[in-house]
């Protein structure tokens with residue numbers, strides 16, 4: 574892709590609706606050219622035309638089902654080989670509600686394919702390209718449910734906890750090479766994801782539901798501040814820092830030669846006659 578600006582090209586997965594579409598709008602306004610990835614080609618073309626008219630930036634549409642091996646491989650290849658790509662917004666995802674017992678395992682498996690496998694492969698492909706150039710930005714979309722597994726379908730929250738952990742580890746791996754990693758943990762945000770999961774968004778308390786523009790704009794403020802973890806609705810960053818400090822405090826005791834004294838078997842009292 575020919576680069577028309579000094580920002581380079583941002584590749585956004587799941588750009589056809591919701592959070593991804595607003596990232597496309599905001600990054601276009603920041604002067605990025607775009608590669609727009611999703612399954613719905615006509616919606617991506619429509620977005621590309623609107624962004625061209627509104628901002629003058631160029632978008633390329635890459636229609637792909639990221640749960641299909643061949644499609645995923647094409648997007649990976651693009652991320653690995655296109656030196657104009659300076660940012661990946663690893664955003665495409667689906668949700669599913671309900672319990673695991675009696676759940677639709679094919680559907681849950683497809684969710685893992687998209688939310689975990691595709692996210693991992695795309696992050697690796699982009700990171701390989703960025704490390705070679707000593708620069709690049711990787712944004713991964715997690716969820717606050719990564720921190721609150723009791724509140725939703727366990728598989729969905731587990732996929733998002735995976736994205737959080739992957740991002741924390743990738744930051745450690747990539748930051749010495751000049752690659753910026755950000756993981757965004759939105760709370761409930763008004764997008765099509767809810768209806769697609771069979772959940773009526775109107776059933777959520779209005780005070781818990783953020784508009785998608787508000788969410789993405791806050792996430793981009795976090796990006797500009799070079800935050801590793803951005804939780805748009807969290808008022809006090811000290812709360813996240815305290816949580817991280819408590820986690821790290823466990824560190825020295827998480828792996829030791831001997832079991833903790835509290836697990837030492839108490840010898841059975843000898844039978845009293």
Ligand SMILES: NC(=O)c1ccc[n+]([C@@H]2O[C@H](COP(=O)([O-])OP(=O)(O)OC[C@H]3O[C@@H](n4cnc5c(N)ncnc54)[C@H](OP(=O)(O)O)[C@@H]3O)[C@@H](O)[C@H]2O)c1
Pocket residue numbers: 586587588589590591592593610611612613614637638639640664665666667668687714715716717758759760761762763764765766767769
């Ligand atoms: N909305 C929330 O409350 C919320 C909260 C926390 C985190 N998130 C996360 O934010 C991300 C974006 O979600 P959203 O709320 O914007 O949902 P959305 O409006 O449903 O958008 C999801 C996007 O992913 C794409 N997608 C779905 N399946 C795909 C597949 N197999 N291959 C390629 N693309 C696919 C969809 O496009 P096509 O259908 O055209 O393929 C769409 O562009 C997700 O990772 C989600 O987990 C959302």
